[in-house]
Amino acid sequence: MRGRSYSPSPPRGYGRRGRSPSPRGRHSGHGRGDGPTSLLVRNLRHDCRPEDLRRPFGQFGTVKDIYLPRDYYTGQPRGFGFVQYMDPADAAEAKYQMDGQILHGRELTVVFAEENRKKPTEMREREGGGSRGRVYDRRRSPPRYSRSPAPRYGRSTSHSRDYYSPPKRRYSRSVSPREKRYSRERSFSHSPVRERSPLDNGSRSRSRSPVRDRLPYGSRSRSQSPGRAHSPVRTRSRNRNPSRSRSRSPYPVDYSREPGKDLTPSP
DNA sequence: GTTGAGCGTT
Numbered sequence: 701m702r703g704r705s706y707s708p709s710p711p712r713g714y715g716r717r718g719r720s721p722s723p724r725g726r727h728s729g730h731g732r733g734d735g736p737t738s739l740l741v742r743n744l745r746h747d748c749r750p751e752d753l754r755r756p757f758g759q760f761g762t763v764k765d766i767y768l769p770r771d772y773y774t775g776q777p778r779g780f781g782f783v784q785y786m787d788p789a790d791a792a793e794a795k796y797q798m799d800g801q802i803l804h805g806r807e808l809t810v811v812f813a814e815e816n817r818k819k820p821t822e823m824r825e826r827e828g829g830g831s832r833g834r835v836y837d838r839r840r841s842p843p844r845y846s847r848s849p850a851p852r853y854g855r856s857t858s859h860s861r862d863y864y865s866p867p868k869r870r871y872s873r874s875v876s877p878r879e880k881r882y883s884r885e886r887s888f889s890h891s892p893v894r895e896r897s898p899l900d901n902g903s904r905s906r907s908r909s910p911v912r913d914r915l916p917y918g919s920r921s922r923s924q925s926p927g928r929a930h931s932p933v934r935t936r937s938r939n940r941n942p943s944r945s946r947s948r949s950p951y952p953v954d955y956s957r958e959p960g961k962d963l964t965p966s967p
Numbered sequence: 968g969t970t971g972a973g974c975g976t977t
Contacts (some may be wrong), residue, residue, distance in 0.1 A: 744973055765971095772972040779976035809975080817973030824972080849972085 725792060735788035737764065742780045744768070744806045750781070757783045761790020763857050772823070772849055782813055893926035 741753065749767040757763055768781035785791040791812070801809040 738973090740973090740975060744976085746976085767971060767973065769971080769973055769976095771976090777976080780974085782973065811975070818968075819970060820972055822972090892976055 735811045736815060737788045737791045738782055738784045738815050739791055739798075740780060740811050740813040741798070742811070743806050743807035744777070744779050744781050744808070745806050746777045746779055748777070748781070748804060752803070753781060753783055755796055756801070756803060759793040760785070762786045770838055783810075784813075812960065829853055873929060 711924045720807040732878045741757075744753075746770065750768055753766050753768075754763055762785065763783060766781065767784075768777055770777045783791075783794070785794065790926075795812060798808055801810075813898070941963050
C-alpha cells in the first residue's frame with residue numbers, strides 16, 4: 701500500500717492549535733527576539749537516538765544540541781526529542797523541511813519548541829507532590845513505577861561527554877591534555893531530589909524522593925562523608941560486644957545487672 | 968557554570 705502516497709502537505713497545524721495564541725510571544729533564551737532555535741520533533745521511534753537525528757537535521761545548519769527525554773522511572777524514550785540550532789533561520793528551515801519527513805519509517809512532526817523545559821525540581825512535583833502526586837498517598841499504595849530512577853547505564857549523565865557529545869572540536873589547535881586540567885569526573889549519582897520540603901518538618905522523609913535512600917546498585921556511597929571516603933571503615937566494629945546483642949534475647953541476661961527490672965512486663 | 972526528569976509519548 702505504500703509507494704505512491706504523495707502526501708503533498710502533511711497534516712500540519714499542530715504547532716498552533718490553541719496552545720499558544722501568540723506564536724512569537726516570547727522565546728526567552730535569546731534576548732534577541734528572533735525566532736526560536738529549538739525544535740520539537742515528535743513521533744520519534746522509541747529506538748531513535750540523538751545521533752540519528754543529527755544527520756538529517758544537521759543538513760540545515762549547525763545543530764547545537766539534541767536531546768531526547770525519556771521517562772525517569774522506566775527510562776523508556778518518550779517518542780519525541782528536541783533539536784536546537786544555533787541559527788533560528790536554520791531551525792525554521794529544518795522545521796519546514798523535516799516536518800512530515802519519514803525517519804525510520806515514521807513520519808516526523810517537527811514544531812517549534814516552547815523552550816519551557818522543566819527542571820528536575822519541577823518534575824518532582826509533577827509526581828512527587830504536585831496535584832497528581834497527591835494520588836500517591838505514600839501510606840496508601842506506592843506507584844506502579846519502580847522506585848529506581850531508571851537504570852541509567854552510567855552514561856548520559858555526564859553532560860556533553862556520554863549523553864551525546866557533538867564533535868565540537870576547536871580547530872584552534874590540539875589542546876594539550878596538560879594544558880587543561882581535566883575536570884574531575886564527579887560521577888555524581890544524580891540522586892533526584894535531595895532537598896526536603898519544609899512541610900516535612902525536617903523529619904527524615906525520604907519517601908518523597910523517587911529513589912530510596914537505599915542504594916540499589918553498588919551501594920558504595922552510603923553515608924560516609926566524602927572526606928573520609930578512603931578511610932578504612934571498620935564495619936564489624938559493632939561485634940566486639942557480643943553480650944550486648946544478646947540483650948534482645950528471650951532470656952534476660954541482664955537479670956544480674958538490673959534486679960529492678962522484671963522480665964514480666966505486666967500490662 | 969546554567970539547567971540532560973525539556974513541552975507535544977502508546
